[in-house]
Amino acid sequence: MADGYTGKVLRVDLTGEKITTEPLNREWAKRFIGGKGLGARYLFEELKPGVDPLSPDNVLMIWTGPLVGTMVPLTSRYAVVTKSPLTGTFLDSYAGGYFGPELKYAGFDSVIIKGKASKPVYLWINDGKAEIRDAKNLWGKDNFKTEELIRKETGQSRARVASTGPAGEKLSLIAGVTSDLTRNAGRGGGGAVFGSKNLKAVACRGTLGVDVPNIDEFLKMTKEMLLKDVVENPDHAGSITDGTPIIVDMSQNAAILPTRDWSSGEFEGSAGINSDAIKTKVLVRRKACMGCGLACGSWVKARTGRFKGASTEGPEYETIGLSGSNCGIDSIEAIVKFSEECDKLGLDTMSAGSVTAFAMDMYERKILTKKDTGGLDLKFGNEEAFAKMPAMIANRTHIGDALADGSKRAAKKIGKGAEKLVIESKGSEYPAYDPRGSIGMALAYATSDRGADHNRAWPVAQDAYGSGDPWNPEGKAAICVEDNTRTSVKWSFIFCDFYAVNFTNMAKYYTAVTGVQADEPYLRSIGKRVWNLTRAFNAREGFTRKDDNLPERMEKEPLQSGKTKGKAVPRADFEKMLSEYYKLWNWDDQGRPTKKTLQDVGLSDIVGKLPYLK
Amino acid sequence: MSKGLKAEKEKCTGCQLCMLVCSGTHVNKFNPSESRINVEDKFPEPGEFKINYCIQCDEHPCVESCPAEAIVFDDGRGIYIVDKEKCTGCGSCVEACPYEGCWLDPSGSYSIKCDLCGGTPQCVEVCPKGVLKR
Numbered sequence: 001m002a003d004g005y006t007g008k009v010l011r012v013d014l015t016g017e018k019i020t021t022e023p024l025n026r027e028w029a030k031r032f033i034g035g036k037g038l039g040a041r042y043l044f045e046e047l048k049p050g051v052d053p054l055s056p057d058n059v060l061m062i063w064t065g066p067l068v069g070t071m072v073p074l075t076s077r078y079a080v081v082t083k084s085p086l087t088g089t090f091l092d093s094y095a096g097g098y099f100g101p102e103l104k105y106a107g108f109d110s111v112i113i114k115g116k117a118s119k120p121v122y123l124w125i126n127d128g129k130a131e132i133r134d135a136k137n138l139w140g141k142d143n144f145k146t147e148e149l150i151r152k153e154t155g156q157s158r159a160r161v162a163s164t165g166p167a168g169e170k171l172s173l174i175a176g177v178t179s180d181l182t183r184n185a186g187r188g189g190g191g192a193v194f195g196s197k198n199l200k201a202v203a204c205r206g207t208l209g210v211d212v213p214n215i216d217e218f219l220k221m222t223k224e225m226l227l228k229d230v231v232e233n234p235d236h237a238g239s240i241t242d243g244t245p246i247i248v249d250m251s252q253n254a255a256i257l258p259t260r261d262w263s264s265g266e267f268e269g270s271a272g273i274n275s276d277a278i279k280t281k282v283l284v285r286r287k288a289c290m291g292c293g294l295a296c297g298s299w300v301k302a303r304t305g306r307f308k309g310a311s312t313e314g315p316e317y318e319t320i321g322l323s324g325s326n327c328g329i330d331s332i333e334a335i336v337k338f339s340e341e342c343d344k345l346g347l348d349t350m351s352a353g354s355v356t357a358f359a360m361d362m363y364e365r366k367i368l369t370k371k372d373t374g375g376l377d378l379k380f381g382n383e384e385a386f387a388k389m390p391a392m393i394a395n396r397t398h399i400g401d402a403l404a405d406g407s408k409r410a411a412k413k414i415g416k417g418a419e420k421l422v423i424e425s426k427g428s429e430y431p432a433y434d435p436r437g438s439i440g441m442a443l444a445y446a447t448s449d450r451g452a453d454h455n456r457a458w459p460v461a462q463d464a465y466g467s468g469d470p471w472n473p474e475g476k477a478a479i480c481v482e483d484n485t486r487t488s489v490k491w492s493f494i495f496c497d498f499y500a501v502n503f504t505n506m507a508k509y510y511t512a513v514t515g516v517q518a519d520e521p522y523l524r525s526i527g528k529r530v531w532n533l534t535r536a537f538n539a540r541e542g543f544t545r546k547d548d549n550l551p552e553r554m555e556k557e558p559l560q561s562g563k564t565k566g567k568a569v570p571r572a573d574f575e576k577m578l579s580e581y582y583k584l585w586n587w588d589d590q591g592r593p594t595k596k597t598l599q600d601v602g603l604s605d606i607v608g609k610l611p612y613l614k
Numbered sequence: 615m616s617k618g619l620k621a622e623k624e625k626c627t628g629c630q631l632c633m634l635v636c637s638g639t640h641v642n643k644f645n646p647s648e649s650r651i652n653v654e655d656k657f658p659e660p661g662e663f664k665i666n667y668c669i670q671c672d673e674h675p676c677v678e679s680c681p682a683e684a685i686v687f688d689d690g691r692g693i694y695i696v697d698k699e700k701c702t703g704c705g706s707c708v709e710a711c712p713y714e715g716c717w718l719d720p721s722g723s724y725s726i727k728c729d730l731c732g733g734t735p736q737c738v739e740v741c742p743k744g745v746l747k748r
Contacts, residue, residue: 070644071634098630098655105645144658158654181657207720209637209645219638223740226631231742284661288629293742295627299661311658 002211004066004513005029010108010130012123014197015056015115019130024109030516031602034065034109036092037492037530039081042112043090044533044606049540053085053189054171054196056116062103062162062202063110065494069101069210071222072509073230074499076101076290078162078179079491083541084188085196086173086351086406087426087451090537091188095162096289096496097180099204102160106206117198122163124154125204135200140166142344143178146201156205163201164194165346167394171195172404174351174393174429178343182313183289186348188428188450189406212513221512225505230293235500243296244317244498245275251321254464255562256437258326258430260380261361262423262553265434265564269330273320277332287313289496296498302333307387312340315349318454321432323353327360328380334387341390354429355403355410356389358421367416374398423551426451426543435554437564438464440476443577446548447480447591449534455497457483473573477581485527492530529601532585532593536603539592540610545582548591550574617693618670619651619728619735625745626663628655632737632746639736640726647720650728651737651746665745668715668727670694676727679710684725695729 001007011020025042032038039061051057060082067075078100084091103111107128120135133153138146147161161179168175168191175191176184194200212218230236238246248270251257255265271277282302288295301311315323315335319342324335338356342349362368363378370376374397376385392400402410408427411418423430428451435442440459445452457480463470486503493510495501503520510518550569558568582589586597598607607613633649641648651667670693677685677694684700685707687693696707696716701724707716708725716727728735730748738746 071631071638101646105647180655207645207647209641209643209648211643215638215642219635219736223635226740226742285624286627288627290630291634292627292629293631295629295743297627299657301661311661313657 002213003515004070004210004212006104006107006109006208006210008108010111010125012111012113012130012132013115014113014117014121014132014199017117017132019132021128029066031526032530033489033492033510033526034068035063035077035079035492035494036081036488037526037533038065039063039079039092039110040090040530040533040537042110043081043083044537044609046112047083051083053083053088054192056114056197058083058193058196060113060190060193060197060199061110064100064104065492066514067493067509069104070212070513071219071291072513073222073226074289074292074294074496074501075493076292077494077496078103078185079494080177080185080190082190082193084450085192086189087428088541089426089450089543090534091190091450092491093176093185093187093190093450094491094494095177095179095183095185097183098290099160099162099179099183100494101290102206103204104206104210105208106204107208111202113197113199116196120198120200122150122199122201122203125202125206126154126156127206127208138200139169142166143346144181144344147181150201150203154203154205159203159205161201161203163346164191164199165344165394167346167404168192168195169200170394170396170404172347172394172396173406173409174348174355174404175346176348178346182343184343184348186350187453191346213515214512218512221508226293229501229505230499233500236294236498239294239296239498242275242279243298245278245315245320247317248274248320250465251433254437254470255559255564256434256460256464258321258357258432258434260328261326261357261421262434263361264561265437265559266562267325267330269328270325272330273324273332273335281332282336284311292496294498300336302336305331305333306383307333307337310337310340312336312343315339318432319349319353322350322429323356326353326357326432327386329383329386330381331383334383337387338390341387345390345394347390347394350431351406351429352390352393354423355393355407356386358407358410359389359399359403361421362414362418367414367418368399372399420552423553424452425549425551426547428452430551433460433464434559434564435569436559436567438470439473439569439573440470440479440577442550442554442569442574443476443480443581444483446550446578447581449531449538456487459483471567473577476577477584480581481584484531485524488527488530489523492526525602529603532598532601532603533606535585535587535591536593536598536606536610539612544590544592545578548578619667619730619738620747621665621667622745623663623665625743626653626665627743628653628663629742631740631742635736635740639731648726650726652717666714669713671713675710675712676707676716679706681706691730691733693730696725696727698724701725
């Protein structure tokens with residue numbers, strides 16, 4: 001059937017070393033599309049509640065979607081879907097590059113992995129067939145080396161590899177899954193789930209292709225959309241000229257750029273780490289993911305100084321904010337080095353930057369001493385010490401052992417008042433937009449289904465970066481609800497965040513690829529279904545209102561300068577936004593989807609599986 | 615004077631839209647392995663994209679190498695193209711080409727190379743960075 005899907009799911013039991021192929025659940029595919037939505041439906045069905053995410057019972061999935069691998073622009077992504085060991089919630093984490101399309105060319109919409117291998121292995125998928133291979137020689141190797149070795153062993157120079165680095169092998173809860181060297185499904189600890197299963201990598205190569213109906217019409221339509229809706233779309237101008245680092249100056253101007261472990265929203269050294277710094281000091285060339293006309297990525301190399309030769313792709317805004325200004329680092333070359341280390345070792349740059357800033361803060365407050373840091377003078381701004389932190393975290397040496405589990409767990413282990421410093425929600429480190437200068441972000445972080453995150457709702461665009469009032473709680477819940485709905489659809493297709501694609505055009509692509517008649521209301525109903533499903537998943541795991549948390553410092557420690565001087569997130573405003581948010585979603589006062597709400601969004605089939613509804 | 619495509623490879627960002635549209639046009643599905651142009655990402659070193667396609671060189675050793683006389687001159691386009699019916703997939707042309715401009719399709723049954731889409735190369739039309747020119 002020519003409808004974008006390969007129609008096949010690869011199922012792998014690592015304990016019993018069994019591999020089977022089964023047809024895709026078409027009924028679910030129609031209701032949940034792919035990526036986030038379809039992954040969530042499978043995970044809800046196949047994962048028992050209360051499972052330890054690092055036990056063999058956790059289910060690890062890789063999902064694509066119907067558009068992935070076609071010429072629909074900016075849909076080259078795949079999702080790692082599992083229960084997060086960092087947050088205990090549903091996890092969907094995405095990476096671009098080439099891996100997602102290659103998995104489809106190899107014949108599969110999804111790979112579902114259960115159990116635990118008795119020794120290190122990797123999964124090799126090639127044109128409809130798969131095998132579990134010995135990974136003894138790969139264990140301990142970094143992500144760059146792992147790709148090189150797998151290509152050599154399989155004799156496939158175009159094999160695509162999604163692997164975990166040493167950080168995931170050592171079960172760091174901030175370890176991601178890395179593909180195409182520098183593309184990371186970073187958030188939530190997917191790399192640790194790989195490690196817990198003795199799974200070094202999933203590698204694939206495919207020549208089977210992806211079919212769509214009416215290809216001549218389809219080519220005409222996508223060519224036109226590529227030009228009109230992508231390349232010439234004014235919303236994409238910044239992605240073409242700069243990519244995400246353009247946000248550094250926007251955050252600095254709005255005084256929401258996390259600085260020295262969230263002690264300030266302005267960084268005096270921001271000019272050293274902004275987009276201009278990248279373009280003038282380290283940029284080698286612009287780089288795109290498959291099928292993208294924007295090419296927002298930057299391949300970079302440090303040309304001078306202590307870190308000369310350090311090279312990677314990025315750093316993106318989040319990396320710059322959390323490992324740059326938040327660590328008091330004003331040199332782009334130092335950030336390139338940190339980023340390269342994280343890519344190789346398999347650490348989420350966002351959480352790795354955050355825990356490093358947190359450790360620096362504790363060092364300055366004398367909660368940590370040189371005894372804890374292995375002799376490093378871990379002051380804010382010390383580039384040399386800073387650049388050594390990814391290895392310390394990934395290898396779990398000294399204080400890195402505690403930091404490898406994320407800042408919330410580290411604080412608990414360290415004690416001495418460290419708990420009060422932590423900036424997280426559900427254990428996931430905050431992204432780089434200080435909510436004290438955009439209080440809607442506090443709501444976005446608290447209500448994100450995978451723990452603090454900026455890709456589920458982004459109200460900052462409308463206030464701190466736009467014309468809205470960043471401190472008025474009115475209307476913030478509605479923005480989050482709308483963003484949740486739209487992103488749930490986008491991550492189900494799986495579109496890239498940087499495609500400002502509207503519902504009408506998403507529906508146009510969807511119909512062209514699958515033949516399913518769709519329009520904006522149709523897709524909105526899917527978005528609502530998907531967001532309720534992930535919320536129900538978390539409610540089944542026991543999450544309630546108390547987990548939609550606001551870190552104490554956001555409430556009690558006002559910022560000190562610029563536009564955010566004297567500003568914090570008042571607790572009353574936060575609670576008001578949260579209550580309104582639950583109300584808009586028709587959830588109960590604990591933030592759980594009610595029976596009626598689930599029925600209304602087309603999730604009657606999961607009602608009987610939610611103990612809190614009984 | 616070569617009549618083939620021209621590429622400014624320094625401008626390439628590796629999006630492979632050329633490969634997607636090429637396979638869509640030639641084999642009616644999206645399958646980069648069946649594309650007549652090939653872009654390979656070479657990272658971390660040398661940190662660039664390698665672009666291969668038939669440049670329609672003047673010396674055309676592929677034509678002489680072919681035992682089946684399957685690489686024929688197309689009068690309309692003024693270029694050499696592969697006659698799929700005649701091609702046996704022996705791979706002589708792949709070995710003979712000094713530019714890595716042709717290769718076997720994934721089934722190994724015949725040689726594929728750029729035929730300029732009958733005069734309007736689709737890769738040139740979609741390339742978002744102006745890398746490819748006629």
